[in-house]
Amino acid sequence: MRDVADESGAFPPLDRLLPVLRPVRAGNGFEEALEQILQVVRLGLVPEGGRLPPERELAERLGISRVTLREVLKVLQEQGVVEARRGRYGGTFVLPRTAPADGEELRRRAARTDMEDVLLFREVLETGAAGLCAGRGLDEGGAARLRTALIATHEAPLPEYRRIDTLFHLTLAELSGSPSLSARYAAVRAAVNDLLDCIPLLVRNLEHAQRQHTALVEAVLDGDEEAARAVMREHCAGTAALLRGFLA
Structure with a gap:
């Protein structure tokens, strides 16, 4: 039956x-x-x-x-x-499953990526960067840079969102004070962006991400290391859920 x-x-x-x-x-x-x-x-x-x-x-x-x-x-x-x-x-x-012809190359690229490894490494680096920024504290210039990067994501037009979102996360990694972490995050973010290119931009998800960005910056500037790590971990989990849903 x-x-x-x-x-x-x-x-x-x-x-x-x-x-x-x-x-x-x-x-x-x-x-x-x-x-x-x-x-x-x-x-x-x-x-x-x-x-x-x-x-x-x-x-x-x-x-x-x-x-x-x-x-x-x-x-x-x-x-x-x-x-x-x-x-x-x-x-x-x-509905019957169909794959858009112009997405075939992106999907082949995603298939060559160990998605779970990329997502896990990203979470480790991002939560580490958030914790370091909050725990060490940011000077006035660093705090201003982080606020500016956050504002830019809120003002970004949809076609530019992922690029500006990437800059926000790279700023946080750089402000962690660890050049090694920053360099490795740049590499893993490139792999994450390859995966993100394979899925649609969802306005509801972006609105949620923006609230998480705001909560993250507040935690960092308040020096709340535990909260900063928790917000970032949740933020990474949301992106991972979407990627697994569309690509796994």
């Missing part, structure tokens, strides 16, 4: 999805929910043409609001992963 929605309006049993769907962490609810639903689709737990469980059940299982879930589903619709249909037998249906 197929788990595809039919004229009876049946949905795939939620228990089949339980190994993938789990309550998300509060800090990255949108990103982790997106990651999990993409995993459901890519693992074939809901086949092409199949219907996702009702919004109420999905939201309860993921531990998020229905508003957040609808934002996740909207992104998946915009990316051609699912389709919303109205009517008696409506719902959210999985």
Whole structure:
């Protein structure tokens, strides 16, 4: 018996999805929910043409609001992963997978990258840099540079966002006071950007990232090393969730 929605309006049993769907962490609810639903689709737990469980059940299982879930589903619709249909037998249906021709080279490049190693190394370097900046403290010039880099990310036009976001993170690494850390971060960030080029810019995710950037700068300038590390760790986890969702 197929788990595809039919004229009876049946949905795939939620228990089949339980190994993938789990309550998300509060800090990255949108990103982790997106990651999990993409995993459901890519693992074939809901086949092409199949219907996702009702919004109420999905939201309860993921531990998020229905508003957040609808934002996740909207992104998946915009990316051609699912389709919303109205009517008696409506719902959210999985579309056939297609790969854009102009994205093939980017995906080949991503396939040559050990994504998990890159993401882990990035987290180690970024949390280390954040902790060093907060623990050592920044002089007036360093604090001004960090604030300026933060403001630039808030003012960046969408096509320029990733470049300016990169500069923000490179500034933090440089201000850590370790030239070795700064050099290694520049290399790992290049690998991260290769991966990010393979996925879409999501406005909801960027808004969330901006709030995390702001909290990070506040923690650094307050000299709160523990908070700076925690915010950066959560920030890296959000990006990792998106990359795994789209590319894993």
